[in-house]
Amino acid sequence: xxxxxxxxxxxxxxxxxxxxxxxxxxxxxxxxxxxxxxxxxxxxxxxxxxxxxxxxxxxxxxxxxxxxxxxxxxxxxxxxxxxxxxxxxxxxxxxxxxxxxxxxxxxxxxxxxxxxxxxxxxxxxxxxxxxxxxxxxxxxxxxxxxxxxxxxxxxxxxxxxxxxxxxxxxxxxxxxxxxxxxxxxxxxxxxxxxxxxxxxxxxxxxxxxxxxxxxxxxxxxxxxxxxxxxxxxxxxxxxxxxxxxxxxxxxxxxxxxxxxxx
Numbered sequence: 001x002x003x004x005x006x007x008x009x010x011x012x013x014x015x016x017x018x019x020x021x022x023x024x025x026x027x028x029x030x031x032x033x034x035x036x037x038x039x040x041x042x043x044x045x046x047x048x049x050x051x052x053x054x055x056x057x058x059x060x061x062x063x064x065x066x067x068x069x070x071x072x073x074x075x076x077x078x079x080x081x082x083x084x085x086x087x088x089x090x091x092x093x094x095x096x097x098x099x100x101x102x103x104x105x106x107x108x109x110x111x112x113x114x115x116x117x118x119x120x121x122x123x124x125x126x127x128x129x130x131x132x133x134x135x136x137x138x139x140x141x142x143x144x145x146x147x148x149x150x151x152x153x154x155x156x157x158x159x160x161x162x163x164x165x166x167x168x169x170x171x172x173x174x175x176x177x178x179x180x181x182x183x184x185x186x187x188x189x190x191x192x193x194x195x196x197x198x199x200x201x202x203x204x205x206x207x208x209x210x211x212x213x214x215x216x217x218x219x220x221x222x223x224x225x226x227x228x229x230x231x232x233x234x235x236x237x238x239x240x241x242x243x244x245x246x247x248x249x250x251x252x253x254x255x256x257x258x259x260x261x262x
Contacts, residue, residue, distance in 0.1 A: 029069055032090060034104040036064040036078065044109050046242055047080035048214060052087075079213045081241055083109040202236040205244060214245060215252045225255055 036044035043064030050057040053074040060066040060080075068076060072095065077087040086109060090102060211222035229251050236244065 029071060029100070030090065030095065030102045031067055031100055032070055032076075032102045032104060033065070033067045034088075035106050036060050036066070036080075036109055037106050038083070038109050039111065044080055044083065046245060047078055047083070047109070048216075050077045050079075050216065051075075052077050077216075078107065078109070079216075080109060081210055081213060081245060082112060084112045085213065086110070198237065199233060202233045205239075205241070206231060206236045206248075211248055214248050217252075225252070228255065 036047050038044055043062075045060055045062045045064055047060040047064070047066070048057065049060060049066045049068055051068055051070050051074050053071070056069060058066050058068050070076065070090065072091050075087060075089045077085060079085045086107065088104065088107060090104070093102070093104075095102060206226070208219045208222040208226060211217065211225055212219050215222065215225070217225065231247075239247070
């Protein structure tokens, strides 16, 4: 009887030991290392690698490499401007119970195309458009362009020649002021179109979708973020994507602190 009791105790101890080892392996912290590439095999630098189960993150270096601490049960999200958000987990990998470093190799990032929302013109916006149209200054053209325009403007129209002929008979000469007014209007429209193209180019570099990808915010939160930090259009266009990434990251830190204080 005592012999049977000892066997049961030994078996129970072994089972408990296995459970403890499994629990320990589950809670063991691993240093996970990997690298990011695109579909062309090129490295993806400066991607945002986030352990979504705990407040830990890193940015891939210039060679696309990264390393991050995580438990076996954790999940990682990877985002980068111009690529689809992806991620990985290590719970399905055969991990060494002793080794703490896990090499997961290369992760391929898929390219992403950003869709721009349609701009609708309503009655109030039309009034704003008309006001802007009247207020937009006409940019001075290069000298050679102005010279050609002046030459064209000085050409005498056939109808004006007819008026000159009538003038010799005592009839007043009539010029066409509408043509000059029309040219001025066309120049204003061209300038307004140029300004609109610059605004569109700035939006493609700094919009809620991009801010959400970098910071992890929702698009609604990213829209409020952009409204709070109204970056100058020329400032945005003068910066490359990496500069904007660093700027948005720093502004997000400030924005988070401000929201915590409120």
